[in-house]
Each structure stands twice: as structure tokens, then as C-alpha cells.
Amino acid sequence: MRNIPEIKFNNRRVEHINGFELKVLEEFISNLKKPTDHDPFQAHRLSFNIILIITDGMVRHSVDFETHDLQEGDVMVISKGQIHAFDVHSRYKGYMILFTEEFMQKYIASSTIAQINHLYNYFLGQKKINNPDHNQTLIRSLKKELQRNSSTLPNVIGALLSIYLLKMNDENDRSSNFIVNKYLDCFNHFKLLVEKNFSKSRDAKTYAAEMSVSYKFLNQVCKEIVKTTAKAFIDSYVILEAKRILVTTSLSVKETAYALGFDEPTNFLKYFKKHTSCTPAGFRKL
Incomplete structure (x- = not known):
């Protein structure tokens, strides 16, 4: 039996924020910086959430055994528990935003989580959203704030993610009404x-x-x-x-x-x- 590895969140991060990390895709999948605990080109299950942002070119990405064609400006939310794999033949350019359920519960308001909940309901169908302007704004803001490394950094990062995910939810054309x-x-x-x-x-x-x-x-x-x-x-x-x-x-x-x-x-x-x-x-x- 061939088991699917479950990837835990790596706490050896440079941002010093529990449950959050920003990765550059080119660095992540390069031979020099390939993760040592798993092969990213083989199916692996996540124990945290990912926002995958493509900033240039076109790639093919596998999520729960369905292949998705992603191009410049596309973003896809990959949820905790899902299985995904990078395509060995694609040249990934962009970013991965990694965050745990604990980070979300602590730094994102419950009303916001309720509104963006549909983004994580992968069993309803995996969606990609083309969102280049919001993507650029988010990445630019995250990089700027991560350089500060202040005591309020986790709260600021949570606020930036909240704004981005709410806008993304609107782009997804799903109901964003408040849920009790x-x-x-x-x-x-x-x-x-x-x-x-x-x-x-x-x-x-x-x-x-x-x-x-x-x-x-x-x-x-x-x-x-x-x-x-x-x-x-x-x-x-x-x-x-x-x-x-x-x-x-x-x-x-x-x-x-x-x-x-x-x-x-x-x-x-x-x-x-x-x-x-x-x-x-x-x-x-x-």
C-alpha cells in the first residue's frame, strides 16, 4: 500500500509568526530548497491551508486528483485535508501563503471566517479566481509588514488576509451574507x-x-x-x-x-x- 504523506506546518519559519508563512514558489520547488520531508511533485495531504498565487506564465496543478490550468493572475485556495501535487513540467512563478486553522481562528474575525467559508468547501468544486490586482496588493503589503517584525505583526497579517479573502469571496460570486x-x-x-x-x-x-x-x-x-x-x-x-x-x-x-x-x-x-x-x-x- 502506497501511503500519502501528511505535511505538517513547518515551525522553523523566518517570519516568526506561529501558523503563518509566505513562500516564493520558484525557491520552494528548486532543487536547492526542495522540502526534505516530502516530494512536492507527488501527492501529499495538507494539515494547513494554502493560497496559491501565480504571477507569471501558465502551470498545471493537481488538487484532489483533478488537474487545473492556472495562469498569470490566478489564485486558488487549497484547504486543510486536501491532497495536491506540483507539476514537474511546469515553471511555477508566484507565491504560496501558508496558514494554519489555529492562526485563522486567532487572528481572523469569526464573522469573516463565516463569510469566506465557501472558499474552503472544496467538495463543492475546486475553483480558481483571476485576481491580479488584489494579488499584487496583498503580496506587496505582506512583504512590507514582514520586514517590520513588530509585536502587532500577527494581527496585521490577519487583517491583510481578511481583506484579501473577503474580496476573493466576492470575486468568486458566491453569497457573502453574514452567517449566524x-x-x-x-x-x-x-x-x-x-x-x-x-x-x-x-x-x-x-x-x-x-x-x-x-x-x-x-x-x-x-x-x-x-x-x-x-x-x-x-x-x-x-x-x-x-x-x-x-x-x-x-x-x-x-x-x-x-x-x-x-x-x-x-x-x-x-x-x-x-x-x-x-x-x-x-x-x-x-
């Missing part, structure tokens, strides 16, 4: 439970009971935050994990079914085909 905090907290709880227990249960009512909320309320929360039902969210997550296993391991379809919590491989076959219009074996070949 209790909905966001509930959804985040639900999402964590699904990530932890999806192989044990795919029943939305079970998760609602564990959270001590009604099934109707959980559906309402999911529709507010991610514009889908609780059951559809669970199914999207299970299918994504199935794809990750099929593409990155040598487990058979039968073994994959059991790993995902299906009692019978035939049930997994029907489930996978229902949600993808493709068999697991067919998807693996693709």
Missing part, C-alpha cells in the same frame, strides 16, 4: 465528526443525535453554510475519500469498500456509481 455564528460552529462540529467517523456511519440522523440537535436543524445549518443537505455533505466526503484511496493506494476495490465502512463490496459499487456515474475500477483506470 451558531450555524458556523454547528457546521464545523458536524464536519469534524464526519471526518472522524465517516467509515462508521453515513447516516445524517446519527450525527444530529450525537450533536444533540434535530435532524431538521442540522439540515438547515448545512443549507446555510454549504448550500446542500447534511446527507449530501456526508456523501460528498465519502466519495472524495474513496477517490483518494483508489488513486493513491494499491488496495483492491473490495479492500477499499471495507476501509470505508461498507459491509459488502457490492454496496460500495452501487454507492460509488450512483454518485460518480463510474465504477471504482473505472475511476482508478482514469
Whole structure:
């Protein structure tokens, strides 16, 4: 079985900000500065968030096994838990902004997190946004502030990211209406439970009971935050994990079914085909 490495946030940063780092892409993927804990050209899972900004040329970048063509001015948010890989044949020019969930919770207002939440809902479809003016403004401001290294630096960096992500959310043409905090907290709880227990249960009512909320309320929360039902969210997550296993391991379809919590491989076959219009074996070949 070929395992996907999970990349932890590197605390040996020069910015001296817990949970934040700005990287120059050319330096990151060069032979001299290639990370020693993993190969960036092979699939690896993130334990933090990335904003990938392309400032010149065109590249092909893989996120959750889908290839995206990115060009000058394009930006893509890659979320914690996603699997991505750099393209060995592309010449990357631009920046990577790395930040952890802890940094976001501490230095970005909860109302802002609620508004930009859709940017991180990768199961709804990975999006790229062409945003050259905002990109240049952000990078220029970050570089200027990082040279100061003052006691207020993390707060300033959080403010700059907040402004940028809010503008990016507007460019994404998704709803940026204020979301009640209790909905966001509930959804985040639900999402964590699904990530932890999806192989044990795919029943939305079970998760609602564990959270001590009604099934109707959980559906309402999911529709507010991610514009889908609780059951559809669970199914999207299970299918994504199935794809990750099929593409990155040598487990058979039968073994994959059991790993995902299906009692019978035939049930997994029907489930996978229902949600993808493709068999697991067919998807693996693709």
C-alpha cells in the first residue's frame, strides 16, 4: 500500500509568526530548497491551508486528483485535508501563503471566517479566481509588514488576509451574507465528526443525535453554510475519500469498500456509481 504523506506546518519559519508563512514558489520547488520531508511533485495531504498565487506564465496543478490550468493572475485556495501535487513540467512563478486553522481562528474575525467559508468547501468544486490586482496588493503589503517584525505583526497579517479573502469571496460570486455564528460552529462540529467517523456511519440522523440537535436543524445549518443537505455533505466526503484511496493506494476495490465502512463490496459499487456515474475500477483506470 502506497501511503500519502501528511505535511505538517513547518515551525522553523523566518517570519516568526506561529501558523503563518509566505513562500516564493520558484525557491520552494528548486532543487536547492526542495522540502526534505516530502516530494512536492507527488501527492501529499495538507494539515494547513494554502493560497496559491501565480504571477507569471501558465502551470498545471493537481488538487484532489483533478488537474487545473492556472495562469498569470490566478489564485486558488487549497484547504486543510486536501491532497495536491506540483507539476514537474511546469515553471511555477508566484507565491504560496501558508496558514494554519489555529492562526485563522486567532487572528481572523469569526464573522469573516463565516463569510469566506465557501472558499474552503472544496467538495463543492475546486475553483480558481483571476485576481491580479488584489494579488499584487496583498503580496506587496505582506512583504512590507514582514520586514517590520513588530509585536502587532500577527494581527496585521490577519487583517491583510481578511481583506484579501473577503474580496476573493466576492470575486468568486458566491453569497457573502453574514452567517449566524451558531450555524458556523454547528457546521464545523458536524464536519469534524464526519471526518472522524465517516467509515462508521453515513447516516445524517446519527450525527444530529450525537450533536444533540434535530435532524431538521442540522439540515438547515448545512443549507446555510454549504448550500446542500447534511446527507449530501456526508456523501460528498465519502466519495472524495474513496477517490483518494483508489488513486493513491494499491488496495483492491473490495479492500477499499471495507476501509470505508461498507459491509459488502457490492454496496460500495452501487454507492460509488450512483454518485460518480463510474465504477471504482473505472475511476482508478482514469
